[in-house]
Amino acid sequence: MARSKEFDREQALDAAIDVFRDHGFEGTSTDMLVKSMRIGRQSLYDTFGDKWQLYRSAVERYATAETHAHIEILRREGQAVDGIRQMIDRVVEEARRTCLGVGSICEFGQTRAELVAVHQVADRRLKEAMRRRIAEAQAAGDVVAGLSPVEVADFLVANFAGIRIAARGGADRAHLQSLARLALRAIT
Amino acid sequence: MARSKEFDREQALDAAIDVFRDHGFEGTSTDMLVKSMRIGRQSLYDTFGDKWQLYRSAVERYATAETHAHIEILRREGQAVDGIRQMIDRVVEEARRTCLGVGSICEFGQTRAELVAVHQVADRRLKEAMRRRIAEAQAAGDVVAGLSPVEVADFLVANFAGIRIAARGGADRAHLQSLARLALRAIT
């Protein structure tokens, strides 16, 4: 069991994630992090190395959690197409909070190998699960059969990003729901 | 006519746009700007005010040019649906270069009223032109009649962002073309 004195590493990381989501890497200072994480400056450096490693850890943790949440909801429903629908609905519902994945890709593109690796792992995991579920939905006649599951998964993920950017730009819920509806329309 | 000694303000702004596209606002230093723009430090402050005003001017100029390019290609073809198709193709073709519009929305969201205003103007102009062309395509039977032109325009713009993020994340041309194809499929 964890000692009570030591601060909760994952809880602190979650606080860091919140800050990075709102301000990006360059827009976040170590002071902001220390205050939000409610740990001493030295603890931050002892536990996470430096600002960059903390950011990398935050992105990794976020990507893992987000991927897991996606996959979980995707598989929850009996009918594959319902799982897909609920996955999109969830993106709409959560879109008000900035996505750290989108943020880090926007900020760094492919310039940091460490980040690219994190994104690749999450991307592969998510899309593999999606492809299986899409094929299932195709077999059930709920998703158009002429499209490859790979294409469909890529398209949906791109639309997640599109919905999130629209939300960050100020689009309201109805607007986002309309985007989701049309994305779904493309594949059914 | 412009004097020959004075540097070209718009040319310098274009150079600034290039830097901001790649590194964002926070990731760009005034040194980087001065070097890329090939003007003296003092000239930068005299001409553009400060780093933030320069950024705002860059985003505004970029948004205006990008909107204009979109609309121009949208209207070039005789058939409305062909204009729409070519507009999407252009996004795919240019997607390798980071979009400053997407970048600034990602970095600042709605936190800076000055930026929100710039984006709103561009957004309104582009979508108005798109709605007209979409209605035209619907009348010709090339775009599904059951959808409102407003919805379709919003959907396409969101997919532009999705395609651009995918490209920034490393997707190759074939991947982007597939995204474009599916987006078009949703509305035809």
Next chain:
DNA sequence: TCCTTTCTTGACTAAACATTCCAAAATTGG
């Protein structure tokens, strides 16, 4: 030619920054 205006250059300031150091306080295991 001289004068005015504009651009450049490099040095400068002052603040913010990430990171390290240190000593005190807190917490735990024994």
Next chain:
DNA sequence: CCAATTTTGGAATGTTTAGTCAAGAAAGGA
């Protein structure tokens, strides 16, 4: 209750930053 371990917060360090200043070079007009 003691000793080892951690956490903390403030001070210190050295770098980077945005922005200013002042002297000089280039150009154009008279």
